[in-house]
Amino acid sequence: MIETRLGEFEEVILLLTGILGEEAYAFKIAEEFESQTKRSVSIGAVHSTLTRLEEKGFLKSEMGKSTAERGGRRKRIYTITAYGKKTLTAAKEFKQALWDQFPGFATSKVSFGLS
Amino acid sequence: MSANTKPPGLATWLLKSFLRDDLVEEVQGDLDEKFQTDLKTKSRYKAKWDYWYQTLNYLRPFAIKKFKRLSAMNNQLLGNYFKISTRNILKHKMISVINVFSLAIGLAACVVIYLFVSDEQSFDSFHSKSSHIYRLDEVQKFTGTNEQKVALSMPGMGPALKRDFPEVNNYVRFWLRGKQLMTKDETKQLIDNVMVVDSTFFDFFDFPLIHGDVNTCLDRPLTILLTESTALKFFKSTDEALNKTIFWDGRDYQITGILKDVPENSHIQFEALMSMVTYTKGEDNVNNSWGGNWMTTYLLLEPNSNIKRMEEKFPKFLSSHMDDPQINSNYKLFLQRLDQVHLASNDIEHDYINYRKFNGSYLMIFYVIAGFILVIAAVNFMNLTTARASHRWKEIGVRKTIGAKKLQLFGQFIFESVMLAGIALTVALLLDILFIPILNDLIGRQLSIVQLFHNVWQLAAVLLATLSLGIITGIYPSFYMTSFNLSRVLKGGNKSEGKSVLRSTLVVIQFGLAIGMIVSTLIVIQQLSFMKESDIGFDKDQMLLVNMNNEANEKFETIKKELQKQSMIKGVTASGQRLGNNLHQWGFKVKADTGVLSITPSNVNVDYDYLTVYGMEMKEGRGFSKDNLNDNGRAFVINESFANELKLKETIGTRAGHDWYHNDSLGTIIGVVKDFNFNSLHYKVNTLALVVHPEWGYNELSVKIEKGRNAEGIAAVKKVWDELVPSYPFDYTFLDAHFEEVYRSDKQMSAVVTIMAGLSILISCIGLFGLAAITIEQKTKEIGVRKVLGATESQITVLLSRNFAGLIGIAFVIVSPVAYLTLQRWLETFAYRIEINLLVFVAGGVLALVIGMLVISYHTLRSARANPVKALRYE
Numbered sequence: 010m011i012e013t014r015l016g017e018f019e020e021v022i023l024l025l026t027g028i029l030g031e032e033a034y035a036f037k038i039a040e041e042f043e044s045q046t047k048r049s050v051s052i053g054a055v056h057s058t059l060t061r062l063e064e065k066g067f068l069k070s071e072m073g074k075s076t077a078e079r080g081g082r083r084k085r086i087y088t089i090t091a092y093g094k095k096t097l098t099a100a101k102e103f104k105q106a107l108w109d110q111f112p113g114f115a116t117s118k119v120s121f122g123l124s
Numbered sequence: 125m126s127a128n129t130k131p132p133g134l135a136t137w138l139l140k141s142f143l144r145d146d147l148v149e150e151v152q153g154d155l156d157e158k159f160q161t162d163l164k165t166k167s168r169y170k171a172k173w174d175y176w177y178q179t180l181n182y183l184r185p186f187a188i189k190k191f192k193r194l195s196a197m198n199n200q201l202l203g204n205y206f207k208i209s210t211r212n213i214l215k216h217k218m219i220s221v222i223n224v225f226s227l228a229i230g231l232a233a234c235v236v237i238y239l240f241v242s243d244e245q246s247f248d249s250f251h252s253k254s255s256h257i258y259r260l261d262e263v264q265k266f267t268g269t270n271e272q273k274v275a276l277s278m279p280g281m282g283p284a285l286k287r288d289f290p291e292v293n294n295y296v297r298f299w300l301r302g303k304q305l306m307t308k309d310e311t312k313q314l315i316d317n318v319m320v321v322d323s324t325f326f327d328f329f330d331f332p333l334i335h336g337d338v339n340t341c342l343d344r345p346l347t348i349l350l351t352e353s354t355a356l357k358f359f360k361s362t363d364e365a366l367n368k369t370i371f372w373d374g375r376d377y378q379i380t381g382i383l384k385d386v387p388e389n390s391h392i393q394f395e396a397l398m399s400m401v402t403y404t405k406g407e408d409n410v411n412n413s414w415g416g417n418w419m420t421t422y423l424l425l426e427p428n429s430n431i432k433r434m435e436e437k438f439p440k441f442l443s444s445h446m447d448d449p450q451i452n453s454n455y456k457l458f459l460q461r462l463d464q465v466h467l468a469s470n471d472i473e474h475d476y477i478n479y480r481k482f483n484g485s486y487l488m489i490f491y492v493i494a495g496f497i498l499v500i501a502a503v504n505f506m507n508l509t510t511a512r513a514s515h516r517w518k519e520i521g522v523r524k525t526i527g528a529k530k531l532q533l534f535g536q537f538i539f540e541s542v543m544l545a546g547i548a549l550t551v552a553l554l555l556d557i558l559f560i561p562i563l564n565d566l567i568g569r570q571l572s573i574v575q576l577f578h579n580v581w582q583l584a585a586v587l588l589a590t591l592s593l594g595i596i597t598g599i600y601p602s603f604y605m606t607s608f609n610l611s612r613v614l615k616g617g618n619k620s621e622g623k624s625v626l627r628s629t630l631v632v633i634q635f636g637l638a639i640g641m642i643v644s645t646l647i648v649i650q651q652l653s654f655m656k657e658s659d660i661g662f663d664k665d666q667m668l669l670v671n672m673n674n675e676a677n678e679k680f681e682t683i684k685k686e687l688q689k690q691s692m693i694k695g696v697t698a699s700g701q702r703l704g705n706n707l708h709q710w711g712f713k714v715k716a717d718t719g720v721l722s723i724t725p726s727n728v729n730v731d732y733d734y735l736t737v738y739g740m741e742m743k744e745g746r747g748f749s750k751d752n753l754n755d756n757g758r759a760f761v762i763n764e765s766f767a768n769e770l771k772l773k774e775t776i777g778t779r780a781g782h783d784w785y786h787n788d789s790l791g792t793i794i795g796v797v798k799d800f801n802f803n804s805l806h807y808k809v810n811t812l813a814l815v816v817h818p819e820w821g822y823n824e825l826s827v828k829i830e831k832g833r834n835a836e837g838i839a840a841v842k843k844v845w846d847e848l849v850p851s852y853p854f855d856y857t858f859l860d861a862h863f864e865e866v867y868r869s870d871k872q873m874s875a876v877v878t879i880m881a882g883l884s885i886l887i888s889c890i891g892l893f894g895l896a897a898i899t900i901e902q903k904t905k906e907i908g909v910r911k912v913l914g915a916t917e918s919q920i921t922v923l924l925s926r927n928f929a930g931l932i933g934i935a936f937v938i939v940s941p942v943a944y945l946t947l948q949r950w951l952e953t954f955a956y957r958i959e960i961n962l963l964v965f966v967a968g969g970v971l972a973l974v975i976g977m978l979v980i981s982y983h984t985l986r987s988a989r990a991n992p993v994k995a996l997r998y999e
Contacts, residue, residue, distance in 0.1 A: 036154035040161075052154050053181035060186050075153070078160040082153030 014065075015100050021046070022058050023067055023097055026087050034073065034084040035059060059087055067093030131159045132172050135179045142188045151182060201532070202539070209540040212516075219512060220544070222894040223505050226887045227548035230501030231590065232555040233883050236563065237494040239571045240876070241487050246389045247466035247480075251330045253424060256293075258431070258459040260285070260421040261472060266454055268723030268769045269709060270810050275475040276417040277457075279410040282322070284445055285421075289437070291429040296324045297400065298392070298420040299410075300476050303671060305852055306396070307371040308358040314671075314855055315354055315395045319477075322400045328424055329392070335366045336381025345402040348377040351385045354395045388570070391466045393479040414446055420477050423459070431459055470869065473706040473807070483869040490873075493880045496637045500884050502597045503630045504891030505541065509601035510627060511898040516605065524610050533606045541598030542591060549590045567875045568868075600626075628931055631895070635935035635972060638888040640943045641881035643968035647947045647960060648874045654958045655867060661800025662703070663739040666694075666834075667859040668841060669702065670825040673852040676845075677821045680731075686844045692833040693840065695737035698822035700729035703738075703802045704862045711783030712813055714770055715790060725766055725811035726802070727782075729820050735761065735797060737828055743767075745776040745795030748816045757817050758791035764799040766811035782815075791815075804866045805956040826859075885972065889979045892928065896980035900924055900987050907987055908995025920988040925977055932976050936969040 015023070025041050026033040039055040042048070062068045073086040089097075136152070143151060155178050162171035182188075213220040248254055260281060265271045282295035299320040306315050323342035326333070333341070334352060341349060348370060352362055359365040362382040369376040377398065386393050403410045410419075425431075438457040448454070460468070467484030469475055523533060556573045564571055576582055670676075676683065684696045701707050707726035714721045732748045732755065734740075743764055748755045760780055767775045781790035799809045829837030838856065845854040864871075900907075907920055915923075944960065951957040987995075 034154065035150070036157050040158075051181035052151075052158060052178050053184055053187065056151065056154075056182070057184045057186050072150070076157070078157045079153035080156050082149050082156065084153055084157075085150040 015096060019058055019062060020097070020100060022055060023062060023089065023093060026068060027089050031086065033087045066090060067096060129160065129163060131156060131175045135176050139179045139182060143182060144187060144189055147187055155179065205536050205539040208536065209543050212540065213544065216512065218897065219508050219894055222890050223508055223544055224548045224551060226501045226504040226890045227545060228551035228555060229883055229887055230497045231549055231552035233497045233880060234494045235552060235556050235576065235586070236560065236571065237490050239575060240569070241490055243569070243571060244467065244482050244487060248391055248462050250387065251462065253328060254462045256425050256427060257328055257462040258423050258425055259462065259465050260423060261458050261460050262417065263456040263458065264454065266709070266724030268811050269725055270808055272706070273472045274417065275420055275469065275472050275478065277419060277421045278415065278417050279413040279419045280445065282421045283411045285423060288441055289434060291425050291434055292423050293426050294324050294327055294424040296322045296328050296422050298477055299418065303855065304372060305673065311358050312853065313357045314853055317394045318396045318398065319394045320398045320400050320403065325397065328422055331386065332384045334362055334382045334384055341381035342399040343401065345399060345405060346375060346377050347380040347399045349381040349383055349397040350379055351383045351395050353385050355382050391478050435459060481869070486869065486873045490876060493877065496641065497880060497884055497887070498593070500634050500637055500887050502593065503634045504887060504894070505597040506600050507627050507630050507891060508894045508898065510604050510624065511895055513605045517608065520605060520608060521610065530606050534602045537602035537605060538595055538598040541601070542594030545590050545594030567872050631931045632935045632938070634888045634891060635932050635976070636939040638884045639936055639968050639972045640939045641877070641884050642971060643943050643965055644947060645878045645881040646964045646968060648877055650958050651951060651954065652870060652874050655805045658956065661740060661798055664703070664859045664863055666829050666831055668827040668829055668837065669857050669859055670827065670841065670845065671855040672698065672822055672825055674821070675851045676825070676849045679848050680822065683825070683844060683848055686848070687827060687841060690840045692830040692837045693827055694830055695733070695828035696825070697731040697734045697737040698825050699731065699734055700820060700823050702824055702862065703859065704866050706803045706810065707812065713781055713783060713785065713790065715779040716772060720787060721770070723769070723811065725813050727813050727815065729817045729822065730814050731822065732816055737826060740800055741798045743796045743798045747795055755816055757815065759794045759816065760791055761795040761797050761814045762793055763797050763809065763812040765809050766813060767796045769811050806954055808955040885975060889975055892976055893979045896928065896983045900983045904987065904995045908992040911992035917988045921984045924984040924987065925980060928976060928980055929973060932973050936972070940965050
């Protein structure tokens with residue numbers, strides 16, 4: 010059995026980090042999460058997940074620039090590592106494989122992971 | 125950023141205080157950015173609220189600081205603390221024993237005091253309505269008599285108060301009938317504390333009823349309730365007793381209920397209760413009785429009643445029910461809450477229903493003493509630990525070098541002192557188990573350490589108190605020892621420790637308290653022996669008192685003649701009331717030149733030779749004589765106070781009589797007796813009139829027995845009694861035993877103070893012993909050098925003692941004025957008291973000094989005699 014090693018929330022955060030690119034820091038990711046999923050989340054929760062993902066080696070981070078709204082404080086920008094990308098792909102493929110075995114949905118295109 | 129666009133300050137502060145340092149910048153940045161974004165789309169209030177929400181959401185394991193202190197206090201470390209503490213305690217056995225024992229004695233004393241105080245405070249607390257029950261008391265102020273507070277009231281007052289005051293929910297009255305002879309078939313028993321009570325009794329008090337109906341058992345005339353043990357005197361079982369009758373005073377009473385025996389901690393003690401309705405029928409209805417005060421009334425008030433406002437309305441209440449224009453200058457009513465009756469009635473007289481009455485202000489003194497003892501014990505601990513600090517420098521140094529945090533060292537020392545306190549508590553409880561029985565004998569109590577374990581909260585409080593004692597006493601030494609800086613510690617420190625201002629101050633406090641308590645003990649003992657020895661104006665020793673009934677009164681002359689034949693009987697007389705409390709007061713008239721004076725003295729009905737048998741001395745005139753026919757009911761002997769109050773030119777021969785005598789048929793004052801203290805010495809001698817009135821009947825026979833022949837005397841009186849008075853059992857007591865009871869509260873206080881003073885000097889001396897050992901040890905080298913240079917043994921002894929003597933001296937100077945003022949205030953509660961002799965203070969100070977010097981002499985002499993070579997080799 011293949012283990013995805015990624016929780017649903019973790020997977021989304023990882024994807025959002027990829028989507029946001031240069032702008033991927035805790036607050037922005039949380040904001041993006043809320044607007045994409047219509048679910049509310051605290052920055053703390055996102056930050057906690059980001060830290061965990063970094064510990065697992067899916068993400069790396071470095072301090073970025075500061076802006077006026079932040080009272081001159083820098084932000085921590087997260088980027089996906091190669092290992093992170095590989096895991097994401099593996100997760101997607103694993104689920105796709107599962108979907109393909111599902112008789113009723115075998116050919117339909119669905120977005121998975123979220124609903 | 126303007127103030128309006130700043131995030132909430134408190135939240136920011138909170139965030140900073142718990143957030144990991146390396147996260148602060150990015151997180152604060154994120155939250156600020158969010159806040160600013162929110163401000164554009166939402167209200168400021170909402171943005172702030174959201175900021176708080178975000179802040180609190182950062183309380184996650186990954187984000188918060190690692191609290192090193194918490195992680196350091198792991199089991200392993202505690203285990204190490206325990207090991208090191210145990211080693212230290214065992215290594216310095218003498219100091220540890222001193223520490224543990226002084227704390228243990230202190231704790232044991234506090235536990236005893238707590239048990240004593242809580243025993244007193246438990247009085248009457250078992251009644252569920254106790255906070256709404258009040259006793260009606262009076263302040264009486266009549267001409268020619270001392271103003272007095274009394275626990276009596278008029279029978280009409282209760283019912284009228286219920287009618288007139290919406291605050292009064294109900295009333296219950298007690299009419300104390302004292303000891304009564306009751307019969308059932310062949311069984312005759314003297315039943316003590318017989319009371320007549322209203323049927324509302326059970327609406328007030330929660331005395332449990334075993335048989336019978338709480339609601340109706342006192343509703344009918346001629347019904348009686350017995351306590352369990354009273355019922356068992358007449359019947360085989362309580363079941364059998366219910367609804368049977370019992371015979372008393374010419375009538376049968378039906379037993380409608382059996383009560384559990386009255387608990388010890390009730391100020392109302394009774395063996396039988398009779399229904400008041402027996403007396404509220406027909407012409408003699410007591411509900412309409414005003415003028416005479418012979419009942420005790422309790423009121424059940426509505427919750428939240430304003431006592432002050434009620435008391436303000438009492439004068440109007442009195443004048444609306446009694447015609448007397450003088451009524452409000454003679455009487456003032458006041459209310460006393462149930463929990464005050466036991467502890468705050470010491471200035472109340474004619475207080476006959478008040479078992480084991482105790483002076484509540486003594487409880488405060490006990491608490492203060494307990495505090496003193498603890499302070500003295502705690503001082504020992506602090507002094508010895510800091511004085512001994514040099515022994516532990518190496519340990520502290522090594523610990524610091526290998527990276528112990530200050531807080532860890534601190535924790536270790538606190539742990540050690542808490543551990544000692546814990547051991548001390550165990551020893552304290554053992555001491556209490558050993559000594560409480562002895563103490564009970566001494567003060568006449570049934571205290572038990574077991575009481576402490578009945579209540580989880582009490583036990584928790586004791587443990588908590590011990591814990592905090594350990595922590596508090598540990599704080600200063602720990603702080604002191606951890607404050608050394610490392611280089612000094614490793615160099616071995618310096619030896620300047622012998623002089624510590626704080627340590628000296630603590631010794632001064634300790635000895636100050638001890639001296640204060642010694643002096644107080646001496647004064648208290650003096651006052652009590654003054655009361656015991658002082659000439660109260662009559663002879664209370666060797667006086668046997670025997671309860672009399674009608675038959676005994678009828679045969680009084682025969683009994684007297686029979687008794688006088690016995691060689692060990694020195695005198696026989698009788699009286700209507702017993703000495704040792706206030707005597708009943710009623711109106712008295714004296715026909716002076718200016719007209720008839722109305723006065724209310726105390727009165728007592730006595731036998732002809734009463735004054736002679738009791739050894740009371742006449743000041744003027746003559747005593748009663750049987751030869752003079754008019755002496756029966758028409759002759760009065762008044763006391764000196766009364767004579768002074770009258771201020772007549774010629775007292776003897778003045779016409780006088782009781783209130784109800786007709787002005788034309790008054791009697792004569794035939795003599796003035798020297799003042800004698802018929803009441804307790806707390807009170808001034810009241811005005812008193814004695815009369816011989818055999819027809820009223822006497823209550824008690826007084827038999828004076830030759831010293832050392834008590835047993836013979838009692839047997840002789842019993843023999844005569846049983847022959848002549850078959851209708852009433854021989855029931856006796858001794859007058860001095862009654863006086864013991866009068867001064868019980870004072871005596872128990874004095875016993876406690878004496879014991880505690882002894883303990884406080886003991887603990888202080890134990891401490892001094894230890895302290896001397898340490899400081900002298902530190903001076904070993906100095907002593908050696910001095911001896912080599914030719915100092916004599918006595919010079920060295922003086923040198924070593926001087927310091928301690930000085931501290932005791934300072935303590936004496938500081939504490940004396942305080943003790944003087946306190947004792948003066950206590951003495952003022954006695955109308956007859958000793959003058960404080962300043963020599964007592966000197967004696968107390970010298971005693972403390974001598975004991976102190978003796979205690980340290982063990983060390984001073986030893987080191988003064990020691991071989992200087994040994995001393996110089998030391999270290």
